[in-house]
Amino acid sequence: MEQISVLIADSQRLFRDGIRKILETESDMIVAGEAGDGEEAIALLNEKGPDVLLFDVSMPRAEGIQFIRDLGNCPSKTRYVAVSSLEHDECFPALSASGVLGFVL
Template sequence: MNNIRILIADDHPLMREALKTALADENDLIVVGEASNGLEAISLAETQHPDVILMDLLMPGMDGLEAITRLAEADPGVKVLVVTSLEDEEKVTAAIQAGALGYFPKTAPRTFLLEAIRKVADGVPYLPAGIAKKLFHSLRNMRAAAPARSAVDEPLTARQEEILSLLGEGRSDQEIGGILHLTEATVRSHVHRVVQRLGLKNRAQAVAYANRKRGKEG
């Protein structure tokens, strides 16, 4: 199993230490940096190239949401797992829209944290059942948002449609590559082009778009 390089961004030293302790016995999870605010997280992400960023939302200076937005704008393939004490659906939605690929409450067990990190590292969105249920009940009473309009007049290619469909199934880059006989780097390149062609901001929005599309076609 390949090592997963992790950057921790939290303004509380005790929380950063607790997260490092939780990961210490996992040989494949390597902490490569610590940040106490959003600006530090962005700077360290540029130099350390983490596979997953564990991001708190409430931090001084630049908060987590702003940092996620900037990270996703610079790299639509960035993989951010929000680790926070905030569990209301408004914050969850805002984090996902900003570009986070997962959302994890600080009160949840360590084993779930390890699962969340590994899923996000594989490009699979992660939401604990409790938060997913809250979000579902919040969204079911809202009118479905209209699908994002393409920023480009050209339709997706057949290959890009395949990639988008598999994203909607929650497939990781590795799984998509295995199904379509492509390298992970090629899959990431296709995902990036799909995001651009649909006029979206990041992978998480592409997953949401694919699910809306599948719901209409179903």
């Protein structure tokens, strides 16, 4: 069975650690890397080419829709899933139109 590679991008180390621990329990998923800000996430996307990018919409150096636009030169196979607190839910329609396939609140 082929594993789904996931890049976790969030400024909060505790959140990244928690998501990594959850994903490590799944035999069909592997953590390709972790990023603490948008610039690091883009660099890792280009280097690792993960299947999924799980990212915080309010991460430093990566604000929501602009971050998705900045991903234009990254691997096209990568699917985007946004993580947000409820205070950012107004950006979901625009993020969805920009290519984000899912949201985690």
